Amino acid sequence: MLTAAIVAILVTMLLALIRTFLGPTEYDRMLGANSFGTKTVLLIALAGYVLQWNSYLDVALLYALLNFVGTIAVMRFFEYRNALEERDDPGSTV
Amino acid sequence: MTAILELLSAICLLLGSVLCVTGGVGLLRMPDFFSRVHASGVTETLATPLLLMGLALQMEWSLDLVKVAMILILVLATNPTATHAMAKATLHGGQRPLVFDDVKDTGGEGSSKP
Numbered sequence: 001m002l003t004a005a006i007v008a009i010l011v012t013m014l015l016a017l018i019r020t021f022l023g024p025t026e027y028d029r030m031l032g033a034n035s036f037g038t039k040t041v042l043l044i045a046l047a048g049y050v051l052q053w054n055s056y057l058d059v060a061l062l063y064a065l066l067n068f069v070g071t072i073a074v075m076r077f078f079e080y081r082n083a084l085e086e087r088d089d090p091g092s093t094v
Numbered sequence: 095m096t097a098i099l100e101l102l103s104a105i106c107l108l109l110g111s112v113l114c115v116t117g118g119v120g121l122l123r124m125p126d127f128f129s130r131v132h133a134s135g136v137t138e139t140l141a142t143p144l145l146l147m148g149l150a151l152q153m154e155w156s157l158d159l160v161k162v163a164m165i166l167i168l169v170l171a172t173n174p175t176a177t178h179a180m181a182k183a184t185l186h187g188g189q190r191p192l193v194f195d196d197v198k199d200t201g202g203e204g205s206s207k208p
Contacts, residue, residue: 002107004107009145015119038138057161060165067176068172
């Protein structure tokens with residue numbers, strides 16, 4: 001059953017990767033990358049248990065933290081960049 | 095006792111796998127960014143605890159179990175936050191949901207009529 005779960009996670013990672021490459025806007029790409037990162041945490045946890053790696057859960061924990069901080073940072077960047085562009089345009093009101 | 099734990103673990107892993115693939119298909123097939131956020135965020139928030147609980151039910155009592163619980167709590171706390179931040183940044187970036195214009199138009203007419 002763990003193997004089936006790993007296969008399901010891999011299929012989901014493939015779908016998220018397709019959305020990341022295909023996405024029309026940068027937000028779609030970031031959403032796909034965030035989903036891919038969360039699935040990577042799950043994959044490390046499950047595959048590490050099946051294959052009996054050493055200290056795999058520490059890697060999964062670190063990856064979860066990095067994924068969250070990276071997503072928040074990139075989204076802050078996009079938000080403020082768009083706000084600055086709108087402020088430069090005198091006709092628009094936010 | 096072991097058989098019950100394995101059955102519970104199998105149920106958790108199966109439900110989590112189905113939710114995982116559902117979220118992936120929704121992420122790929124939905125027409126709009128906000129519906130994609132919905133499909134991805136909702137299923138991830140439920141599929142991750144299910145898969146991690148299915149893993150934790152198969153492990154022995156050790157420090158690794160605490161680490162799995164830490165990952166679970168961390169993902170449960172950060173995943174909705176990241177999804178919310180993405181949706182907010184997209185809304186501030188100028189994108190609108192597909193049905194947003196209709197709602198805004200009827201609201202504008204309703205507010206301008208009286």
